[in-house]
Amino acid sequence: MQRSSIDVIHSLETLLSKDQVSTEASVLESYGQDWTRFTQPAPLAIVFPRSTNEVADIVKCARTHKFALVPSGGRTGLSGGAVAANGEVVVSLDKLNTIEAVNKTDRTIAVGAGAITQAIQAAAREADLFYPVDFASSGSSQIGGNIATNAGGINVIRYGMTREWVAGLTVVTGTGEILELNRGLMKNNTGLDFRHLFIGSEGVLGFITEATLRLCSPPKDPTVLVLGLSDMDAIMLVLERIQGTTPLLAYEFFSELAASKVVEHAGVARPFDTKTPFYALIEFERDSEETEAAVFEAVEACMESGWVLDAVMSQSVAQARALWRLREDISETITRWTPYKNDISSTVSKVPQLLSAVDTVVHNHYPDWEVCWYGHIGDGNLHLNILKPENLDISDFKARCGDVSVDIFEAIRGLGGSISAEHGVGTLKAPFLEYTRTESEIASMRAIKAIFDPDEIMNPGKIFLAN
Amino acid sequence: MQRSSIDVIHSLETLLSKDQVSTEASVLESYGQDWTRFTQPAPLAIVFPRSTNEVADIVKCARTHKFALVPSGGRTGLSGGAVAANGEVVVSLDKLNTIEAVNKTDRTIAVGAGAITQAIQAAAREADLFYPVDFASSGSSQIGGNIATNAGGINVIRYGMTREWVAGLTVVTGTGEILELNRGLMKNNTGLDFRHLFIGSEGVLGFITEATLRLCSPPKDPTVLVLGLSDMDAIMLVLERIQGTTPLLAYEFFSELAASKVVEHAGVARPFDTKTPFYALIEFERDSEETEAAVFEAVEACMESGWVLDAVMSQSVAQARALWRLREDISETITRWTPYKNDISSTVSKVPQLLSAVDTVVHNHYPDWEVCWYGHIGDGNLHLNILKPENLDISDFKARCGDVSVDIFEAIRGLGGSISAEHGVGTLKAPFLEYTRTESEIASMRAIKAIFDPDEIMNPGKIFLAN
Structure with missing residues (x-):
């Protein structure tokens, strides 16, 4: 040393x-x-x-x-x-993992940055309230990290990203100064909102040390519907039809390849016998008979149009959980193929184009590679997973994926999408930031970093390549 | 010249x-x-x-x-x-007032900055969708101004501020550069989010010229409830009780003084015979019998607790509109007393303290002045109106109010509130910005302005005092 x-x-x-x-x-x-x-x-x-x-x-x-x-x-x-x-x-x-008592009038909870997402969700539930941002890592992710990366997850279509649930932030900037941003207020129009500058800033401006989070009423009787879909276009048409009458908690999708992997390797039951190219997993609040009737009617209409080939709806919390496994177990199940992962987005209506453009890129490079698709499609967010062919060595696979990446990012740029929907830029996407943000924007980001972190001590190499 | x-x-x-x-x-x-x-x-x-x-x-x-x-x-x-x-x-x-066709899959609408709020609301409605940000000036306010000031209004408790409905912005910075911010994406975690920097920036960084707005499903059967309340504390207790079972579209309040002015001068009918110190106007979606029963039960419980002294609920759209006039006609009705207006906030739970502190300040200065209170209390947002005594000359009144202002802002600072909840800083509040934002924050705001507006040509004297 x-x-x-x-x-x-x-x-x-x-x-x-x-x-x-x-x-x-x-x-x-x-x-x-x-x-x-x-x-x-x-x-x-x-x-x-x-x-x-x-x-x-x-x-x-x-x-x-x-x-x-x-x-x-x-x-x-x-x-x-x-x-x-x-x-x-x-x-x-x-x-710094304190979780204070819920303020039931304000519907907020004050927490330290190190508080675990799941512990915050539990504290909210004890007060008959709900912290709605949720994802696979909620048992170990910390709220400070969620905020620093503006984490998304499975309920974004209804509740938005982490950004929308932050009423106040305590941050320490790269100058060592402590700022109290917004102090839990619902309304505070007093100049530039630095709270939103620090949310999603991935630690390059300073530390998030404490937060006041908004809470809401919990959803009533969340119910899961899995639909077998005829093709990619159907998934958009079904979304529009169902969303038109029923507010949705989630609208996820996965391909038959993804389904077959969790059925074969994670012991999850098929939702129904029919195999279809794609599946949608929809969650909604069965809060009244009117809602249930509206959903039934929408699904029937989608079947008559030929978009939906088969369907199943959960009748209990246990059944809802079992159906969710079809979607939630994919990521872990496919780790055995050490997949090349990418988290990309476009506007919702351009998702079929995005998916097809990326499929074409991969197929043009390597016709026999398997692409396993799933994601938060109601948010325009696809998780792309290319499975490593068994006969290919891992470093070779990674190198080849690197080449494919650039073409994928070109396709995303062409569609006005984003090279990082919810995972952030970090070090992995830093070399490719220009595919989503312009040179001028990146220069302005660096200039803002220089205000809050003049000595460049904060998380170097993240978001921006090191100078 | x-x-x-x-x-x-x-x-x-x-x-x-x-x-x-x-x-x-x-x-x-x-x-x-x-x-x-x-x-x-x-x-x-x-x-x-x-x-x-x-x-x-x-x-x-x-x-x-x-x-x-x-x-x-x-x-x-x-x-x-x-x-x-x-x-x-x-x-x-x-x-720049174009309004493009609604994209029903994305649930967005692309508009020019000059599009009138009400025209956008109408375009959304034609597509069976809803643009939820609404306020008294929606017939003449433009969306660019709404975004530049992060406008609030009557539905914030349910739908949030303008900020939450902006999926994309085209801006021209003070350097003359055109930036396309976020391009309508629901998910895009690629570094600092300049969209949120421009929202609420009041033109000091550049121009907002185009926007892509999010839309949602319209509320079902919005129903209005007016409650007569025993005192200020009751208004918080009632909010918590009703919000616990029913999602609210609005939770407004006004004082008996405000009510008496609209009854006497705007010809609005009293909601009921009982006169009470404060009134709450609550709007909710009567979307099912379950919801209606839950609201009835909550109101009955509040009456039994002595918080609510009388109540009325709208049975038609016309009745709902008539009840809304009790709240919405206040501002125009009291203009004849050329009131000193202020738009302030605290966290919701501190509103009773805030109201009482401000009342005390005014009363200590001028015991006989009338303070007319109303506002979006479910958001912690009070509109303070001090009515000019008839025998006082207007410039004299304004000068005296200026003195009172400083004491009011001191009280707000003491409670961690905001000197501008939803109206922005502009020129009027610029001298007082330090009551809500620290010196260091203001210095950082100026530094950020220098990045986007190096020649200081953009809206000088707004937010910050001229150098």
């Missing part, structure tokens, strides 16, 4: 108590990476502040001693936004 | 056709002010671009010739955000 590294660790140990600074190999390994597993973790140290003030002290120390900081939440990210591979100091928010 | 002014007008006439540039006195007068009527309008010229490109040309011209620009929508603002009192060139968006 170099002299300067020893200085850094010493300065941190002076600032915090000894048990808040770790350089143990296993801790460095675990806190230096997220779910992407693309880079070899190599942080200098991991620190565990217990308060916003301690985070501010760490930032000031980093400015003085010129070392880089990486904010670290539940490390469930899929874009490498929280990886530390270059001797950075990782600042874990694990210990 | 000075030589340089002639140059400016000549350069604009070269850029645009003659009928797009006006220096007529009546046009200068009308386009140089908004609804505040606090400043004497004195713009140099009014220009009427027909496209985003023409707006960009005007900005480049302004940079070259060093003149200031004021973006101008429907000029219904209440904070002086669109006034031009110092020889600025007012850029009216009147002619």
Whole structure:
């Protein structure tokens, strides 16, 4: 270890108590990476502040001693936004995990950045309220990370992204200053809204340390409908028809390839005997007989039009959960094919074009590769998974996928879509940001970063390539 | 007219056709002010671009010739955000008023900044969809102005502010560059979200020229309930009780003083014989018998608790409209007392404290002044109106209100509230911005303005005091 590294660790140990600074190999390994597993973790140290003030002290120390900081939440990210591979100091928010009592009049809950998503959902439920942002990693993801990446998930069509549920934020900027943004107000039109600047900023402007979240009434009797669809166009027509009469909680889709994988390998039952090219999983509130009748009528009309070939509806919470597995188990099931993953979007109406354009790109490069499609199609969000052919070596596969990527991003740009729908830019998409944002926008982003992080200590290499 | 002014007008006439540039006195007068009527309008010229490109040309011209620009929508603002009192060139968006066909799959509508709010609402309705942001000025306000001020209104408790309905923005920055922000996508996590930076920026960063708005399904059978309340605390208890079982479209309140004014002067019928200190106006969707039963049960429980002293519920659209007049006619009715108006907020649970603190401030200064309270209380948003005593001269009244203002803003700061809930900062609140935002935040706002408007040509004196 170099002299300067020893200085850094010493300065941190002076600032915090000894048990808040770790350089143990296993801790460095675990806190230096997220779910992407693309880079070899190599942080200098991991620190565990217990308060916003301690985070501010760490930032000031980093400015003085010129070392880089990486904010670290539940490390469930899929874009490498929280990886530390270059001797950075990782600042874990694990210990800022307070969850205060729900304010039932305000319908808000104040939490520390390290609070686990699921624990917040549970606290809301105890007060007969609901925190609606939900996704596969909610058991380990932290709210600070959710906010820093503007996390989406399975209920966006109804409840929007994390952005819409943040009523207040406490942040520590890259200058070490503490800002209280919006303080839980529902209405506050007093100039530029920095809360929205920090949401989705992936740690490049500073740390999110505390948040006040909005809550709402829980949905009534959520009911799941799985539909077998004739083709990709049908999925849009069905969406429009059903959404026209019934507000939806979710509108997900998956291909027959995805379905066959979870049926064969995860022991999930087929929804019905008919095999169809695509399936839609729809969730809605069965809040009255009128709603149920409207859904039945819509599904019947879709069957008469030939868009829906078969259908099943949950009659209990257990059945609803079982049907959800068809969609939710896909990601884990296909990990055995070490898939090349991509999280892309377009406007909802352009999704069939997007899917077909990407299919064509992949097919043109490698006609025999399998593309496993699923995603939050009601939001225009596709999860693309290319399965590794068994006979292909992993590094070879990754290299070939890299070539395909650029063509995929070109297709996305052509359709006005986004190269990252909900996973953020991180390190993985940083080289490709220009496919969704213009050069001028990227220059302005860097200029804004310079205001809040003048010494470039905050999460270097994330969103933007290092200078 | 000075030589340089002639140059400016000549350069604009070269850029645009003659009928797009006006220096007529009546046009200068009308386009140089908004609804505040606090400043004497004195713009140099009014220009009427027909496209985003023409707006960009005007900005480049302004940079070259060093003149200031004021973006101008429907000029219904209440904070002086669109006034031009110092020889600025007012850029009216009147002619950028296209409304494209609704995209029913995406549930979006693309509009020019000059499109009138009500016309957009009507276009949505024709497609069986709904644009939910609504307020008294929707017949003349323009969507560009709504977005630039993040307009609120009567449905915020259910649908949020304008911010939440903007899926895409075309802006022209103060550098003359055209940016396409978010392009209508529901999901796009690719770095700092400039869309949210421009929403609510009151023209200090550039022009909003086009927008893609989200739409939703219209509410089913909106029904109005007016409740007579025992005291201010009751209004919070009733909100919590009713909101716990029924999603609300609106939760408004007004005082007996406000009610008596509209009954006496606007010919609106009292909701019931009982006079109570405060009234709540609640709107909800009577979408099923279950909902209706839940509302009845909640109101009965509130009566048993002594919070609600009397109640009436609309049985038809006409009755609902009539009841809404009790709340909506207040502002116009009390204009004869040339009231001192203020638009303030706190978290919902702190509203009783806020109201009482402000009452105390006013009473301590002037024990006999009448304070007429009403507002969007379900959002923590109070509209404070101090009525001018008949024997007091108007300029004297305004001067005295100025003194009271500072004490009111101190009280708001003490409660963590906002000095502008939904009307924006404009020129009127610019001197007081520090009561809600810190010095450091204001410095960062100015730094961000410098990125997008390096020559300081965009809407000077708005949000920030002129340097």
